[in-house]
Amino acid sequence: MGFHEKILVIDDSAIVLEMIERSVGDMADVITAQTGKTGLLRLLEEKPTVILLDVKLPDIDGLKLCRAIKADSRTKHVPVLLITGEDTGADAEATAFGAGAADFIRKPMHPAVVRARVKLQLDLEMRTLALNAANVELQRLASLDTLTGCLNRPYFISAADAELSRMKRHRYPVSIAVLDLDHLEHIGEAYGRAVGEEVLRGGATCMKQSLRQEDSLARLGSGEFGVLLPVAGAEGAKRVLTRMCERLHSLQIKGMDPDVGLSVSIGLAEVHLDDMHVEDTIARASAALSLARKAGPGTLRVA
Incomplete structure (x- = not known):
């Protein structure tokens, strides 16, 4: 048996x-x-x-x-x-x-x-x-992105909505970050699709290992990721994300020039008590991400 x-x-x-x-x-x-x-x-x-x-x-x-x-x-x-x-x-x-x-x-x-x-x-x-x-x-398996092993968007939204409900009951801070791997399209063109996929896989692994145990990382789009940071206001979330960016920059990807480090542009937003749905917070973080992209690679902007 x-x-x-x-x-x-x-x-x-x-x-x-x-x-x-x-x-x-x-x-x-x-x-x-x-x-x-x-x-x-x-x-x-x-x-x-x-x-x-x-x-x-x-x-x-x-x-x-x-x-x-x-x-x-x-x-x-x-x-x-x-x-x-x-x-x-x-x-x-x-x-x-x-x-x-x-x-x-x-x-x-x-x-x-x-x-x-x-x-x-x-x-x-x-x-x-x-x-x-x-x-x-x-x-x-249904909750994961097949390429990176991160949570997929539907499961991330579900988990974040559950966290939003707990946050409203217990009144603790929660932040959400939307990240974009800088120059991903250029990397794919310069080094090939296989290296581009390895950047996504390796970058996702590095980010997961750099986050706290209670944080959740999801792939939201091609090179776009979301991070749910419970019990973290904007300042606490910035410290976690800054540490993650430092480790990501030192990551070596096979097939890439070792002098080329990875970076992410980040939009960060705190969840508000009057947010009806976590998509409200993600929208603010995405708007902050647009400003970060305009400011240049590796920039973090808070909504």
Whole structure:
């Protein structure tokens, strides 16, 4: 199996517990409990992958316990296999499924059947975990610019809007910078497209490494980037960006003249409490960027 499995068996019969442990003990760690109360404690402590639950326990009805497990946000995802009597009818099975049971094992239990049903649940859980991991990775990839590995514009806007909402609740400063890699088009013409792309990749990596952990960098356009700087007013953001520019200027790009350093023109704006949307702040930063471009490469202007 691809993860550490635990099976919790709640049954008051020592013979049943021993038989189940022999049947599935090589597939997972088996944890046992002989009362419902003990079973609940073990469930919260051990966080098992699968639960085998007898419907007849000395202290609580198994169906009631199954409902309690499924009603708790901490445990509702754990599949429950109910251990039932051989005379269990269709109505009782329907009631059990309604209580949240994933499957049944009827007494008298055959070890091969116990093993097969438990293995099925373990396999389903492993597939679910793999699917969830794949979905998380797809979401991560969907948030990134494929060339630079930075956030893409839609995700940056979403993250910045969330930061704007937090800033309005807690009243702390937030700044946004819009950067433009200077002479990117000239670099592409002089050194070729491959070097131009390496400037974008290398420059983005350098900028990310120069920012604070709480800052976010995104590629907004061809050579245009955005930086979200939480808990930073204009002066604090300028210090962070100045340090970034110094490191960027010393960056060496393979295929480029080593004497040619990279620089960025920067427009910086603080988020205002009356900004309805982060695009309002970005518009002010973009206007400041236009002034920075006119002033010459490597210039920073504050809106």
